[in-house]
Amino acid sequence: MSIQLHDYQEVAGPGVIGELRVLAGRVAGRRMQHINSTPVGGGVAEILTRLVPLLRELGLEASWDVIKGDQAFFGVTKTFHNALHGKPEEITDQMFEIYRANTEANLQDINFTGDVIFVHDPQPAGLILRKKEIARNWVWRCHIDVSAPQPDVWHFLRPYVEQYDAAIFSMPDFAQRLPIVQFRVAPSIDPLSDKNKPLERSYVAGVLEKYGIDPGRPILTQVSRFDRFKDPLGVIAAHRLVKKRYKCQLVLAGGGAPDDPEGEEVLRDVQEAAADDPDIHVLLLAPFSDLEIDALVRASTVVLQKSVREGFGLTVSEALWKKKPVIGGAVGGIKLQVIDGMTGFLVHSPEGAANRIAQLLGDRRLRERLGENGYLHVRQNFLLTRHVKDYLLTMLALEHPRESVVYLA
Numbered sequence: 001m002s003i004q005l006h007d008y009q010e011v012a013g014p015g016v017i018g019e020l021r022v023l024a025g026r027v028a029g030r031r032m033q034h035i036n037s038t039p040v041g042g043g044v045a046e047i048l049t050r051l052v053p054l055l056r057e058l059g060l061e062a063s064w065d066v067i068k069g070d071q072a073f074f075g076v077t078k079t080f081h082n083a084l085h086g087k088p089e090e091i092t093d094q095m096f097e098i099y100r101a102n103t104e105a106n107l108q109d110i111n112f113t114g115d116v117i118f119v120h121d122p123q124p125a126g127l128i129l130r131k132k133e134i135a136r137n138w139v140w141r142c143h144i145d146v147s148a149p150q151p152d153v154w155h156f157l158r159p160y161v162e163q164y165d166a167a168i169f170s171m172p173d174f175a176q177r178l179p180i181v182q183f184r185v186a187p188s189i190d191p192l193s194d195k196n197k198p199l200e201r202s203y204v205a206g207v208l209e210k211y212g213i214d215p216g217r218p219i220l221t222q223v224s225r226f227d228r229f230k231d232p233l234g235v236i237a238a239h240r241l242v243k244k245r246y247k248c249q250l251v252l253a254g255g256g257a258p259d260d261p262e263g264e265e266v267l268r269d270v271q272e273a274a275a276d277d278p279d280i281h282v283l284l285l286a287p288f289s290d291l292e293i294d295a296l297v298r299a300s301t302v303v304l305q306k307s308v309r310e311g312f313g314l315t316v317s318e319a320l321w322k323k324k325p326v327i328g329g330a331v332g333g334i335k336l337q338v339i340d341g342m343t344g345f346l347v348h349s350p351e352g353a354a355n356r357i358a359q360l361l362g363d364r365r366l367r368e369r370l371g372e373n374g375y376l377h378v379r380q381n382f383l384l385t386r387h388v389k390d391y392l393l394t395m396l397a398l399e400h401p402r403e404s405v406v407y408l409a
């Protein structure tokens with residue numbers, strides 16, 4: 001049975017739903033088109049999967065298209081992604097050529113139907129070239145930190161970005177100086193999705209059994225694509241340190257994403273690093289393993305997201321929503337979600353992570369307090385309903401630029 005708007009009333013509050021209906025009434029029947037680079041894997045796909053149906057329910061004609069790309073293109077965009085996050089990468093003219101050629105192919109392929117078109121992240125950013133023919137509102141929705149990019153990639157991307165009518169960043173720290181309107185919209189989780197909904201204990205127990213995880217000992221979990229920025233090797237190092245004091249287990253659960261060709265190599269490194277330790281469970285999950293991910297997080301004593309660079313890190317809110325204390329790398333959007341000492345702990349090294357894990361394993365009350373705070377923090381700030389509201393406001397702001405409404409930034 002499909003989830004409907006009123007189902008959110010219980011988790012988000014009736015006022016929130018009423019507000020959404022009022023805002024949606026002002027843009028009823030309008031077409032909001034989203035375009036990104038993968039239908040599955042990673043936070044953007046995760047969000048759009050639920051956001052688009054909810055917008056439809058509110059009376060908008062929301063749609064979602066995915067650009068096509070071969071391995072060469074996604075190899076290039078992953079390199080760009082790393083470089084935009086400030087990791088040194090060797091960039092060649094051929095890479096720019098591959099990006100341009102792929103953009104050209106997608107310009108022919110995609111049917112641009114939106115009254116407002118949200119283009120997510122750098123991979124499809126070049127689609128703005130169509131704006132000359134289709135004069136609609138174009139928004140570049142950037143989920144990553146482009147505040148300190150490698151200059152050559154940003155110089156390449158920037159002329160595309162400047163043609164948009166507006167840009168959205170997840171947090172002010174991520175933004176660039178641009179000659180276009182900028183909004184701040186944080187990502188969100190869907191509290192009613194399979195990944196976040198309450199589960200029967202027996203189901204959770206079954207998942208632990210399936211993966212050979214002992215329910216009688218503490219479980220540390222990180223759910224992430226196998227990506228170096230997520231620092232799975234740092235998590236293994238932290239676990240090694242903690243194991244000297246606590247007989248805990250580590251679960252590293254993740255899958256790939258079609259637009260991330262580095263995953264296999266990172267997975268191999270992780271498997272190698274974990275090979276001699278029966279208490280480390282490296283789980284390669286199929287796409288749409290949402291119920292199992294939900295179960296693994298619910299069974300966890302502590303959840304980690306020890307990224308060394310991060311966009312937002314939806315996994316953090318997913319865990320906080322389940323009242324789990326989270327230890328997160330002090331980077332990107334993790335800093336919005338993990339309020340140090342309140343909803344979890346921010347760390348800068350495997351040693352720091354190990355100290356905080358040990359502290360949490362030794363203090364049930366602390367875990368409960370942080371978990372409770374985390375749940376409230378997510379309820380207030382990072383639920384899908386807030387995200388929908390922000391996009392509706394963005395649409396209104398673009399359609400009525402002169403109206404004196406207090407907007408998001």
Ligand code: UDP
Nearest residue numbers: 042043044046224225254255285313314315
């Ligand atoms: N995820 C998943 N399966 C996996 C790994 C991750 O469904 O094997 C989900 C995870 O639960 C979260 C999203 O993918 O909802 C990842 O979003 P996040 O913002 O944490 O990181 P990104 O992958 O976008 O960098």
